[in-house]
Amino acid sequence: MFDPIAQTISDQHLNLDYSVQLTVRRLDQIHPNISGNKFFKLKYNFIEAQRLGFKKILTFGGAYSNHIAATAYAAQFFGFESMGIIRGEELANKTYNPTLKLAQQMGMDLKFVSRENYKLKQDPEFNQQLQVEYPDSYIIPEGGTNGLAIQGCQEILNPHDYTQYDVICCAVGTGGTIAGIIESSAPKQHILGFSALKGDFLKQDIQQWTQRTNWSLTDAYCCGGYAKTTPELLCFIENIEQQFQLPLEHIYTGKMFYGVFDLISKHYFAENTRILLIHSGGLQGRLQKISINQK
Structure with missing residues (x-):
């Protein structure tokens, strides 16, 4: 169902003035709208929805959610209706940002709920109520x-990656992508996650999906929290784009790259370490105009 729309994924090697090898897996090139990790996350969910005969896809996300944008496009592409439960009822009467505009243009109905009610998204009774509605x-x-x-x-x-790379790095939002990578990695590889959110609660979420221990998670480069930025981060992203012609966004991939390059400069990785960076897409986030340390 998904594979026919996928494009060739390339690996981009970056030449650095440090004694490590750095390669970027360009998942952002899979598809203009269902890109990066969202392609892999949605693939089997849409196959299952089709198998079970559902007509509509319902999902959850914040105002800047890559998942909301990708799901809206995929639903329209494959003939489903779609609805997004969006965190923040105060956003209903505001001008939509580019992510929400894209979702709406793709035919997604947007339902804005309070942040308190949004926390119920994993509650069985709440989901049962949605299923009835x-x-x-x-x-x-x-x-x-x-x-x-x-x-x-x-x-x-x-x-091929099992013998080619020592460390694999990826951005972390809800923990699904890194959990899948951990599960498919070789035991001797280390999976290093860069959280886009502040706090260590994601560790517990990831542990629900994998029993393996060859991974670690840091929030040291989240710049204060989800969708928050700093002048240093924005300057870094601009420099990387100019130097390597590598598009980044400041919510997920930009923070992961920022963290990796900082660790390299501090000699965190052993000499000649072979590092694979997963570019998880989400480039519609480049259109967002988020102020420094926006809440």
Whole structure:
């Protein structure tokens, strides 16, 4: 269902003045709208929704959610209706940002709920109520993270990677992508996640999906929290784009690259370490105009 729209994924090697090898897996090149990790997360969920005969896709996300944008496009492409439960009822009467505009243009109905009610998104009773209210809807969790998403994300790596790379780095939002990568990695590889959110609660979420221990997570480069930025981060992204012709956004991939380059400069990685960076897409986030340390 998804594979026919996929484009060739390339690996981009970056020449550095440090004694490590750095390669970027350009998942952002998969598709203009269903790009990066979202392609892998949505793949088996949409196959399952089609198999079960659902007519509508219902999912959750914040105002800047890559998942919301990708799900809206995929739903329209494959003939589903779609609805997004959006965190923040105060946004209903504001001008939509580029992510929400794109979702709306793709035919997604947007339902804005209070931040308090949004926290119920994983509550069984709340989801049962949604299923009653929208009986023809296949429900995908926030960020697309569920067992089927992790199954898809295991396909990000291939057998050649097991001997080619020592460390694999990726941005982390809900934990599904890194869980899939951990599950498909070789035991001797280390998977290093860069959280886009502040706090260590994501560690517990990831541990629900994998029993492996060859991974670690840092929030040292989240710049204060989700969708928050600093002048240093924005300047870094601009420099990387100019130096390597590599597009980044400041919510996920930019922070991950920022963290990796900082660690390299501090000699965190052993000499000649072979590092693979997963570019997880989400480039519609480049259109967002987010102020420094926006809440």
